Amino acid sequence: MADWARGERGRVEPVAAGPAVMDAAASKSPAGWVVSAGRPCLRAEPAQSSGAVEEILDRENKRIADSLASKVTRLKSLALDIDRDAEDQNRYLDGMDSDFMSVTGLLTGSVKRFSTMARSGRDNRKLLCGMALGLVVLFFILSYLLSRART
Template sequence: MADWRRSGNDEMSPGDGSPHDAVRSSGRPSGANFNQIGKTEEMLDHENQSRVEGLATKISRLKGIAVDLESESRESNRYLDDMTDDFGSTTGLLSGSIHRINNMINTGRSNRKIMCYIILGLVGLFLITYYLIIRVTS
């Protein structure tokens, strides 16, 4: 088979660097172009692999975030359930205390004196505590 080069006229012919040079008469790429195609495929494969690795890294980060969110939501739900129980017990305690105070108020005059002493004692305790806190902080 003859390798055609540029003839006297400006017409393109096989062997002169045209795209037709890549394929010989057998229909296969020539050796130089076959290597170039192989390098291009290798470069594309390498780029695809690096992008796949990047996606895998991002997916693993997202998975970690999802697992963290799940554990955080479970802990928050557990905390809220505990708070609900605590508020329920506090409500029961306060309602019992209010009931006892109402019974004491409704019973008679002697209990009213005790009630006044208790209130005055609590106000005095509050003022002493307030004074001590102000003195310590300044």
């Protein structure tokens, strides 16, 4: 029985037959390939012509090419999904940026008004301290009510 394998240039070449080709670690695929020590070999009958071997090799190549094509298709769809997700996230972040800019404008105006009121006079300072104390008390009351509502 002769052993056949593809050479470096794609030609079918005979390889040494014997236990080195079909050892305990060898496995056989459905198309007739024998994989031994990481090197695929084709076990062919001596009566088979080179045309039959070429046909078997062509069928195996087509099967592998089809498998590769399906993997490429899956990778392409995955890449398109990643691209779509990235675009959605960029739109979301752009929206958040504009929201933060508007909040920054509101807070800047509030701080300016608060500073002006604090610098204006003694009566306003008493009012300002009373308002600040009232806000602190309101904060603690709300936090107490929310903690009671959770339990």
